[in-house]
Amino acid sequence: MALTESSVKPAPRNRAKFFIGGLLIIAAIVYLIFTSTQASAQYFLTVDELNQKGVDVNGREIRVSGAVVGSTIQYDAQNLKLTFEVAHVPGDNADIEAQGGLAEVLHQAVIDPTRSRIKVEYNGVMPDLLRDEAQAIMTGRMNENGVFVAQELLLKCPTKYEEAVPAQAEGG
Amino acid sequence: MVSNFGFGALVITLVVSIYGIFAAVYGARKNSLAWVESARKAMLLTFPLISLVALSIIFLLVNGDYQVQYVYNVTSSTMPMYLKVTALWGGQAGSLIFWSWLLASFASAVTLRKWQRDREFLPWVIVVSLVTLVFFVGMSIFIENPFVRFWQTAGGSEAVAMFQPTGATPLVPFDGRGLNPLLRHPGMVIHPPMLYLGFVSFVIPFAFAIAALITGRTDDRWIRVTRRWALVAWLFLSLGLVLGSRWAYDVLGWGGYWAWDPVEIAAFMPWLSGTAFLHSVMIQEKRGLFKRWNMILIILTYSLVIFGTFLTRSGVLSSVHAFSQSAIGPLFFGYIGVTFAISLALLLQRWNALRSEGEMHSLLSREALFLLNNLLFMGILVVCFWGVLFPLISELFTGQKVTVGPPFYERSTGPLFAGLLLLMGVAPLSAWGHSTVKTLGKAMWKPFVVSLAIPILAYVLGVRHFAALLAFWLCAFVALITLYEYYRGVAARMRRSEENVFIALWNLASRNRRRYGGYIIHIGVVLMALGIIGIELFQTETQGTIPPGGQMALGDYTITFDKLDIFDTADGRNVARAVVSVERDGKYLGQLYPRRDYYYDSQQPMTIPGVRSTMEDDLYVLLVDWEPISSTGVTFKIYHNPLVNWLWFGGFVFIFGTLVASWPDKDPETVRVRSAKRKLSPSEVQSAD
Numbered sequence A: 001m002a003l004t005e006s007s008v009k010p011a012p013r014n015r016a017k018f019f020i021g022g023l024l025i026i027a028a029i030v031y032l033i034f035t036s037t038q039a040s041a042q043y044f045l046t047v048d049e050l051n052q053k054g055v056d057v058n059g060r061e062i063r064v065s066g067a068v069v070g071s072t073i074q075y076d077a078q079n080l081k082l083t084f085e086v087a088h089v090p091g092d093n094a095d096i097e098a099q100g101g102l103a104e105v106l107h108q109a110v111i112d113p114t115r116s117r118i119k120v121e122y123n124g125v126m127p128d129l130l131r132d133e134a135q136a137i138m139t140g141r142m143n144e145n146g147v148f149v150a151q152e153l154l155l156k157c158p159t160k161y162e163e164a165v166p167a168q169a170e171g172g
Numbered sequence B: 001m002v003s004n005f006g007f008g009a010l011v012i013t014l015v016v017s018i019y020g021i022f023a024a025v026y027g028a029r030k031n032s033l034a035w036v037e038s039a040r041k042a043m044l045l046t047f048p049l050i051s052l053v054a055l056s057i058i059f060l061l062v063n064g065d066y067q068v069q070y071v072y073n074v075t076s077s078t079m080p081m082y083l084k085v086t087a088l089w090g091g092q093a094g095s096l097i098f099w100s101w102l103l104a105s106f107a108s109a110v111t112l113r114k115w116q117r118d119r120e121f122l123p124w125v126i127v128v129s130l131v132t133l134v135f136f137v138g139m140s141i142f143i144e145n146p147f148v149r150f151w152q153t154a155g156g157s158e159a160v161a162m163f164q165p166t167g168a169t170p171l172v173p174f175d176g177r178g179l180n181p182l183l184r185h186p187g188m189v190i191h192p193p194m195l196y197l198g199f200v201s202f203v204i205p206f207a208f209a210i211a212a213l214i215t216g217r218t219d220d221r222w223i224r225v226t227r228r229w230a231l232v233a234w235l236f237l238s239l240g241l242v243l244g245s246r247w248a249y250d251v252l253g254w255g256g257y258w259a260w261d262p263v264e265i266a267a268f269m270p271w272l273s274g275t276a277f278l279h280s281v282m283i284q285e286k287r288g289l290f291k292r293w294n295m296i297l298i299i300l301t302y303s304l305v306i307f308g309t310f311l312t313r314s315g316v317l318s319s320v321h322a323f324s325q326s327a328i329g330p331l332f333f334g335y336i337g338v339t340f341a342i343s344l345a346l347l348l349q350r351w352n353a354l355r356s357e358g359e360m361h362s363l364l365s366r367e368a369l370f371l372l373n374n375l376l377f378m379g380i381l382v383v384c385f386w387g388v389l390f391p392l393i394s395e396l397f398t399g400q401k402v403t404v405g406p407p408f409y410e411r412s413t414g415p416l417f418a419g420l421l422l423l424m425g426v427a428p429l430s431a432w433g434h435s436t437v438k439t440l441g442k443a444m445w446k447p448f449v450v451s452l453a454i455p456i457l458a459y460v461l462g463v464r465h466f467a468a469l470l471a472f473w474l475c476a477f478v479a480l481i482t483l484y485e486y487y488r489g490v491a492a493r494m495r496r497s498e499e500n501v502f503i504a505l506w507n508l509a510s511r512n513r514r515r516y517g518g519y520i521i522h523i524g525v526v527l528m529a530l531g532i533i534g535i536e537l538f539q540t541e542t543q544g545t546i547p548p549g550g551q552m553a554l555g556d557y558t559i560t561f562d563k564l565d566i567f568d569t570a571d572g573r574n575v576a577r578a579v580v581s582v583e584r585d586g587k588y589l590g591q592l593y594p595r596r597d598y599y600y601d602s603q604q605p606m607t608i609p610g611v612r613s614t615m616e617d618d619l620y621v622l623l624v625d626w627e628p629i630s631s632t633g634v635t636f637k638i639y640h641n642p643l644v645n646w647l648w649f650g651g652f653v654f655i656f657g658t659l660v661a662s663w664p665d666k667d668p669e670t671v672r673v674r675s676a677k678r679k680l681s682p683s684e685v686q687s688a689d
Helices: A002-007 A012-041 A045-058 A093-098 A102-109 B001-031 B033-063 B068-073 B079-087 B092-111 B116-142 B187-202 B202-215 B221-252 B260-286 B291-314 B327-349 B368-396 B406-429 B437-453 B453-460 B465-499 B501-511 B513-538 B645-662 B668-676 B686-688
Strands: A041-047 A064-076 A082-086 A117-123 A134-142 A147-156 B149-152 B158-161 B400-403 B540-546 B551-554 B557-568 B573-584 B587-592 B593-599 B603-607 B611-612 B617-625 B634-642
Touching: A012 B368, A012 B400, A041 A045, A041 A082, A041 B368, A045 A064, A045 A117, A045 B092, A045 B437, A064 A102, A093 A102, A093 B437, A134 B501, B001 B116, B033 B079, B033 B092, B033 B202, B033 B260, B068 B092, B068 B149, B079 B092, B092 B116, B092 B187, B092 B202, B116 B221, B116 B291, B116 B327, B187 B202, B187 B221, B187 B260, B187 B291, B202 B221, B202 B291, B202 B327, B221 B260, B221 B603, B221 B645, B260 B291, B260 B368, B291 B327, B368 B400, B400 B406, B406 B437, B406 B465, B406 B513, B406 B540, B437 B453, B437 B465, B453 B465, B465 B501, B465 B513, B501 B513, B501 B617, B513 B634, B513 B645, B540 B551, B540 B557, B551 B634, B557 B617, B557 B634, B573 B611, B573 B617, B573 B634, B587 B611, B603 B686
Parallel strands: A041 A064, A117 A147
Antiparallel strands: A041 B400, A064 A082, A064 A134, A082 A117, A134 A147, B149 B158, B540 B634, B551 B557, B557 B573, B573 B587, B573 B593, B593 B603, B611 B617, B617 B634
8 A cells, every 4th residue: 555655756866765765664564563463463263173272272372252151150259260161152253143143152052061161260350241141252371271261351242232022022 | 103204214315315326427427517406406305304214213212112123222211311312323223324314414515515616526526425325325224224113923923024014013012121331321422423423524525536536637626625524524533532432441441441442443444544644635735746645545534434334333343342233244345345446446547647746855854754654654554454354364364263452453553653753743843845854953953852851850750661761752852842833933923923922822823723733633642642651551450359448559549448338220220339538648538439330121230430530640449349248348449540631631632623723714715825825935944933
């Protein structure tokens, strides 16, 4: 994009210095993007993928998405220690749509005992949205006991606001 | 009834808009004023029509007609009136209507202006506006219809449809589900409309740019006509971004204001390209350079505006903003792709006509520094784009989804933002056409030496963070130079026309409002930068559980937990409110009331911080868990955010500066004549001296 700037034609003897100056800046920006990407890239995995990779990912920063299993949530409010399990949900948006939308996929993941799960540990305040069948998107690392230690926890509850037909209307 | 009426008005809008497009194209082709006039009337008619649609929705929302799915989803009977009205933009279907309404009103306002000098633009401005409108209205009719209702079919099941299925009876829920509690905040009432105002206003400069490309009138007329539109668009976009940050700081309870969330970035990207555009059009006006580049920038801004609207509303990316999900994604991408391709094709067709009128000579001239400014803004834009798209790119090439988080953005945009700050200091002192290190150094050395006092002072006070010292120096340098510019202008006026300070200042700013308004904006940016440095580099936090009467300390501050009240409110909340006393170095400062609201209808809790806010720092106290209250006590999380208030204060200054720069002139033509003359005068630095 920025290369179109050469359309601003400086005098020929000047052109070289503008060209070099522009190139230097573009190179600096590319370098910044490249090194920052390397330094902070995180693998985005599903629970299945994480279980398959196993030892491979130990100690690497990764992002995992899964369905929160409500019955496993344990919160120690004094030490701010939160543990729960998440069940596998597909990572592909098209898959999710094909299986009836995110709410349905999350529900199925939680009630299906054969789904692969991982244990999650999080030190901090229990988030407002953490509840059964919420989608958790977590950033963190696997520890040697196979527990995923999350540094960041992002939650989505699609059921809450995206229901097509009101449940309470059935009586009326 | 009202639903059918509103839907009917929506369909008529679509028909009228499509007619307008054809009439305008035909009129322009055949050079027929009557057809163009007819298209103009069609454009004007869309405004009352969409107003009727919007009013129908508001009527349904206010009256609580819960048979309508949209009303059911975004309101409930316990919500106050102002939230029911503003629920118009609380969900996706309503937001699209609101967007269309804004577009129709702006485009109508444009068609009402005097067109004598640029008659040939009119039909194409109408075409671009109406094509955009048709896209949004069409989406409302066919995919995101705000008027669909619930029905009980003869078979006993429930259905959602616009019209009554045969044998079905209306299904009316007792109450709606209510707006997401996170959105029930005064900031949320005005933040989306501000962003939308900004988004939609950028359609107008784009429409003129396309009109200029189609008609081949490639001088800078389109820029002069739409300069104010672009500034106003930028004003609202900035306001929307600042309000959104403030809302996040007040409501989301994580002690921050900006999370590099994809949706934030989606709103930030058109702002970046728009900012680059606002700067580089000045070069085209003054020196006749950058013509192609300006076209590219406005086309890009338009695409990013549509992209931003789509991202904020589609839920394609995992984000705190993804309150809604829908299948409109492919359509949006299709529309962006097609309009972008057509715009680029038009641009290539006029490529040679858009040749620069002049040349750049010196690397340190004002225009070269503006070019550098554009490169840096584009650099930040590329960083954002890369960050948002990286998961998709990496999945494409490696089969593995890899994402980047806030550290990526902070690391890669930090130096670029610092570069922009430095340019803000240097550029106002460089001359048009030609500058050398010597002339620039001569103009700059005094403020430079004085500005060094600030980092030295900070060092003496104990700041050892290198980036912070550098950033403080940059802020001081830019602020000094900007104030110095004001001083020189005022002093020159006082000498020349013997005005007193205030009159001189007033006259100075009102004679060249874009320049001096721009300087106020720069001061605002410096103040915001102070706040950002404070919270990003010096934020500290602690958390712990204390019994009533217990204490917790963070830095110089100590908080004492006095008591906790739990009560219900009339609007369906259960509130747990803690009272804490704040002391600093043993001196009592007052009480804070961090609380937690639990919304019964949506079963969602919300954490509202108690904040003690001064220009020096914020003490931000969160009530974390209130249930085991008796013996174990209450858990608090405390953030100490130094200087963060300068961020909001700088935001005010920033907006004020934009208002100064964009305030309508009494007679735009005379201003144009004056600025045309300025082109001939020697460099502004010399004339001011």
